[in-house]
Amino acid sequence: MLWDFGENNVFGDAAGDFRTSLGSIVKVIERFYPYVDGFQINHDAQTVHIHNGAVISTDPPYYDNIGYADLSDFFFGWMKGVLRATYPDLFGVLATPKAEELVATPCRHGGREAAESFFLSGMSTAIANLARQSSPHYPATVYYAFKQSEIAEDGISSAGWATFLQAVLHAGYAVVGTWPIRTELANRMRSQGSNALASSVVLVCRKRDENAEVMGRAEFIRVLKRELPPAIAELQAANIAPADMPQSAIGPGMGVFSRCKAVLEADDRPMTVKTALQLINRELDEYLGGVQGEFDPETRFAVTWFEQHGTEAGDFGTANSIATARGISVESVQHAGIAEAAAGRVRILERDEIDSGWDPSADTHVTVWECCQHLIRTLEHDGEHAAAVLLKQIGPVRADAAKDLAYCLYDVCTNKRRDAAEAVSYNGLIAVWAELTRQAAAIHDVRDDQQQVLDL
């Protein structure tokens, strides 16, 4: 076991202080109005009996994230002395039960593969047991918390997550939605300085139709291409932060995958969840890249240049061919105030280099790139209100395009350029988008009044 934080003084009058924590608990209890008695039982989820038709909401262990039983033993010894007489069944044993604990611990199972298969089969049994007894009329919700390192290494197709999803599908559930939620405080040690927003996902499941059919790989991809774009557009319209998008897109993607009995590969073997997740992610990438087609040519030039060079200088020849392919010249990108060309080298300007006194209504060559970069710069330097004023000046059509561009550039930063710091800026813009549009709508525009007088 390894601590990732230092214990603080419980009388320190700060976060973690005894009275502060007690105060938070009191606040919850004051707002809590249970209307039936609750009860709890302590049982292995693989064999537990619950009443038929129950509505399931469960927060199971996540692969190899935490060794609960080992951790519990640290406290168990101390609590035994005090509580044995009160709970003789619980505290009559030497240590907490380990054998049925559903965690993928290599040291307990003789290696990584054996640990994974123990976890997969145990979790399938547990979820199948719950699914059998659950109500067909209500969806079940299952929580999954990503480990930061697994997202960093493998993204949404990480071993833990794929194994977990596989277990849910084995249990006879179809996934009808995935929703990222913020369950962890942003000021936790491991969140600081990282771009991870939501690290937990709620899986919304329903029992799979017993007459579900088998689907081929090509058909699966075809249906993904048909169903994912409108679903992603809907998520964007709801201002889902770009960092949460890959996890949110799993829902509609897995909806397609788990709707049928199996998706078969060309050699008739069932497609793994890991492959399905990779295909879903590829479609998301294609969608975000495809949006570029709707931007002005200068912005499309800047996106391609940024993908290849970031804000570094590159050859004029290369820049010229990118520009020509978009039906413009490098001069046109320069004229738009996006790039600089000198001595046979071209580069796009850093955000802090673009004209700080920019006025979109006076600019005769406004591009989506500028709108997006100016919005971020204003937001980061001058705050939300100033950014909302700019949003209003930019107007709704260009604002929507700037938002699409932020999604697209976030994807470029995380998947192609691996530039986490720059990705934070695009994510930050979308994270406050709803608030900016709300403030922009409330800004009283003198020109509107003047127009109304003229209309009268």
Ligand SMILES: C[S@@+](CC[C@H](N)C(=O)[O-])C[C@H]1O[C@@H](n2cnc3c(N)ncnc32)[C@H](O)[C@@H]1O
């Ligand atoms: C993610 S934690 C749940 C945390 C809980 N929601 C909370 O906020 O305190 C997963 C829990 O599943 C328990 N667990 C592990 N194997 C189990 C099994 N076979 N049956 C029932 N519970 C199990 C672990 O001991 C752990 O307490």
